[in-house]
Amino acid sequence: xxxxxxxxxxxxxxxxxxxxxxxxxxxxxxxxxxxxxxxxxxxxxxxxxxxxxxxxxxxxxxxxxxxxxxxxxxxxxxxxxxxxxxxxxxxxxxxxxxxxxxxxxxxxxxxxxxxxxxxxxxxxxxxxxxxxxxxxxxxxxxxxxxxxxxxxxxxxxxxxxxxxxxxxxxxxxxxxxxxxxxxxxxxxxxxxxxxxxxxxxxxxxxxxxxxxxxxxxxxxxxxxxxxxxxxxxxxxxxxxxxxxxxxxxxxxxxxxxxxxxxxxxxxxxxxxxxxxxxxxxxxxxxxxxxxxxxxxxxx
Amino acid sequence: xxxxxxxxxxxxxxxxxxxxxxxxxxxxxxxxxxxxxxxxxxxxxxxxxxxxxxxxxxxxxxxxxxxxxxxxxxxxxxxxxxxxxxxxxxxxxxxxxxxxxxxxxxxxxxxxxxxxxxxxxxxxxxxxxxxxxxxxxxxxxxxxxxxxxxxxxxxxxxxxxxxxxxxxxxxxxxxxxxxxxxxxxxxxxxxxxxxxxxxxxxxxxx
Numbered sequence: 164x165x166x167x168x169x170x171x172x173x174x175x176x177x178x179x180x181x182x183x184x185x186x187x188x189x190x191x192x193x194x195x196x197x198x199x200x201x202x203x204x205x206x207x208x209x210x211x212x213x214x215x216x217x218x219x220x221x222x223x224x225x226x227x228x229x230x231x232x233x234x235x236x237x238x239x240x241x242x243x244x245x246x247x248x249x250x251x252x253x254x255x256x257x258x259x260x261x262x263x264x265x266x267x268x269x270x271x272x273x274x275x276x277x278x279x280x281x282x283x284x285x286x287x288x289x290x291x292x293x294x295x296x297x298x299x300x301x302x303x304x305x306x307x308x309x310x311x312x313x314x315x316x317x318x319x320x321x322x323x324x325x326x327x328x329x330x331x332x333x334x335x336x337x338x339x340x341x342x343x344x345x346x347x348x349x350x351x352x353x354x355x356x357x358x359x360x361x362x363x364x365x366x367x368x369x370x371x372x373x374x375x376x377x378x379x380x381x382x383x384x385x386x387x388x389x390x391x392x393x394x395x396x397x398x399x400x401x402x403x404x405x406x407x408x409x410x411x412x413x414x415x416x417x418x419x420x421x422x423x424x425x426x427x428x429x430x431x432x433x434x435x436x437x438x439x440x441x442x443x444x445x446x447x448x449x450x451x452x453x454x455x456x457x458x459x460x461x462x
Numbered sequence: 463x464x465x466x467x468x469x470x471x472x473x474x475x476x477x478x479x480x481x482x483x484x485x486x487x488x489x490x491x492x493x494x495x496x497x498x499x500x501x502x503x504x505x506x507x508x509x510x511x512x513x514x515x516x517x518x519x520x521x522x523x524x525x526x527x528x529x530x531x532x533x534x535x536x537x538x539x540x541x542x543x544x545x546x547x548x549x550x551x552x553x554x555x556x557x558x559x560x561x562x563x564x565x566x567x568x569x570x571x572x573x574x575x576x577x578x579x580x581x582x583x584x585x586x587x588x589x590x591x592x593x594x595x596x597x598x599x600x601x602x603x604x605x606x607x608x609x610x611x612x613x614x615x616x617x618x619x620x621x622x623x624x625x626x627x628x629x630x631x632x633x634x635x636x637x638x639x640x641x642x643x644x645x646x647x648x649x650x651x652x653x654x655x656x657x658x659x660x661x662x663x664x665x666x667x668x
Contacts, residue, residue, distance in 0.1 A: 323593035330592065350502055356592055386595070405634075412631030413594045416624035423491045424505050443632035451634055 165366045168358065169208035170433060171440035179433050185227060185243035186218070186430075187211045190257075192242060193250040195233060198258050198290045203233065209362070210257040212437060213336070215430050217249035220340045220347065222428030252301065255294035256336065259305045262291035267309065271379065300339060308332035316380050322410070325382040326363040333359030353421035361414045361442060368407035369449050372400075383407060404450040411446050466516035466523075478524065485517045499590065501559060552583050561590050578608035585617060597621065 170183055190211055195203045218225070223245040232238040244250075265287050269277045295302030311328035337355030341348035367383055374381035376393055384390065387403055395403060418438055427434060448454045467474045470484045492513065497506040547553060555564035565587045571580055585600030601618040608614060627633030654664040 322595045323588070327593075346505060346508075349505060353500075353502060360592060408627070408632060408634065409625030410595055412627040412629075412633075413598070413621065413624045415627075415631035416629035417592070417594070419630050420497060420500055420506075421502055424502055424509060439630070443627065443630075446632035447634070450632075 165362060165369075166208045167362055167365050167442075167445050168212045168437060169441050169445075170436045171444040174440045175433065175436055179436070181241060182243060182430065183211075183215070183433050185241040186215055188232070188240040189242045189244055190214050190250055190253055192233065194254045194257060197251065197254050198293065200233070201286070202254075202258060202290055205257050205261040207257060207260075210253045210260070212434075213256055214249050214253035215434060216337065217252060217340050218245045218247075219427040219430045219434060220351070220425065221247050221249060221342070223247045223249060225429065252298060255298045255301055256305075258287075258290045258294045259302055262287040263305055263309045267312075270313075301336065304332050304335045319380065319385065320382070322364075322367075322382045322386050325367070326360045329363035330356045330359035333362070347426060350421035350424040354418060354425060357414050357417040357421070358438075361411060361418070364407070364411055364414060365445065365449070368404075368411070371403060371407070408446055408450050411442075411450075415442055466519040469512055469516035470520070481517070481520055485513060488513045499586075501590070547579055548577070549579055549583055556583065556586055556590070561587055578604045578611065578614060581607065582611075582614045582617060589617075589621075594621070594624075598625075 170180075172180060175183065187206070187208075191203050191206045194206060225243055225245050227241055227243050229239055229241055232240045265280055265284060269280050269284065272280070291302070308328040308331060311331070312325075315325045315328060333355035334352040335355070337358075338348050338352030341351050367381055370379075371381055371383050372395065373379075375384065375389060375395065378393075383403065383406070384392075387406060389395070389399070389403075392399075415438075422435070422438055467476070470481060470488060472481055472484045476484070489510065492506050492509040494503060494506050494510055497503040500506075549568075552564050552567050555561075555567065564583070568580065568584050568587065581600045581604035585597045585604065588594075588600060589597035598618070598621040601614060601621055604614040605611070605618050623629070627636070650665065658664075
């Protein structure tokens with residue numbers, strides 16, 4: 164996915180921040196173990212959030228240990244291992260989403276620009292196949308979402324229809340975390356639906372100026388009536404930012420209710436921080452501060 | 463029922479005040495009013511019932527003290543009804559949670575019979591499906607066609623309010639701007655300087 168789902172660091176307690184980081188590092192480690200050292204570079208905040216939620220919902224027993232960081236031998240990291248398959252599933256999801264993102268980029272970009280990505284494709288495909296064999300439902304959900312996405316975009320569908328595949332994907336993937344418990348499945352999949360919708364809308368809003376410049380498809384262009392424009396005046400930009408922000412807020416407002424009903428055995432403050440503080444902070448950074456270069460791995 | 467203290471997330475040694483506080487914050491979280499339009503309503507009701515029972519159990523156990531239970535507690539009711547509308551069948555389907563059936567009926571209505579109520583109901587269906595933007599557009603169309611209707615304008619208002627960031631997300635007018643104590647003093651001192659330049663004085667001691 165896109166790296167938008169992350170906590171607002173300054174609002175976390177220090178111990179919560181350390182816990183989050185330990186989950187992040189553990190996911191990195193599991194990625195390395197399961198899919199080879201190169202796949203560590205695919206680590207993302209989104210999949211870290213998935214791991215966090217999976218551990219929280221299952222109430223897995225956690226054990227912490229300290230070791231040298233694989234990427235930086237001078238650094239010591241905490242690792243928070245958990246019982247069950249939360250990290251394995253998160254690693255598989257990371258690899259699968261990275262593969263589909265690559266496919267998507269190759270389809271969108273010209274031959275020369277995508278040359279590097281074309282060369283990487285066999286590597287990604289191998290990893291994705293491995294992940295798919297282990298967790299067929301994840302592979303299936305991701306594949307369906309990508310196909311539906313391509314269809315919606317080629318049909319120039321409206322905003323809601325374009326957001327549907329990503330929303331559905333997270334809805335299925337989160338719903339599965341309930342492990343068949345119907346009482347939990349409903350709020351989990353609802354929460355996933357709106358988080359996925361939020362991620363899609365955020366990504367579309369983030370890409371709007373770039374898509375206008377290159378003429379790529381973006382559902383906000385039709386919605387705001389920016390047909391045929393390549394650049395926006397300051398006034399238009401402000402109008403677009405406010406429109407996107409309102410759409411994102413409406414979606415964020417729907418997340419609180421299902422989240423209230425999910426039984427979180429661990430990490431409750433961190434997950435609430437992500438939803439109540441992290442997502443709004445990102446809206447602020449992207450739509451109002453226009454931070455284009457997102458700080459990648461400052462954690 | 464399982465341990466009532468666990469249900470409220472407090473330890474058995476918690477004071478009456480702490481128990482009350484825990485109950486209040488959970489009741490706010492699960493309060494069914496906010497779930498009125500949501501498929502999660504049943505689950506929220508169940509949770510609410512659980513904590514109500516837990517709170518009653520604890521207060522009963524502790525009645526050596528003041529002996530009062532949950533004074534009234536949180537009660538709620540649901541409104542909704544057809545009031546002789548042209549689409550009462552659609553309304554009852556929506557209330558029963560059969561969203562797909564309701565949508566099918568609505569889509570079968572020919573264009574010339576699509577009045578304000580049709581747009582409102584279609585908006586409600588879209589809202590329940592999570593298609594929030596189109597839902598808002600339909601509510602606003604319904605309000606344009608029949609401006610005085612309280613039901614339609616309430617739905618539109620809700621959609622607009624949720625867009626401001628009050629209920630989640632980011633509100634640009636709240637974090638930015640504003641005026642803290644430091645700004646206030648600075649402003650006063652500046653005003654004083656200006657006054658002094660012109661021969662007057664705002665703050666006599668400086």
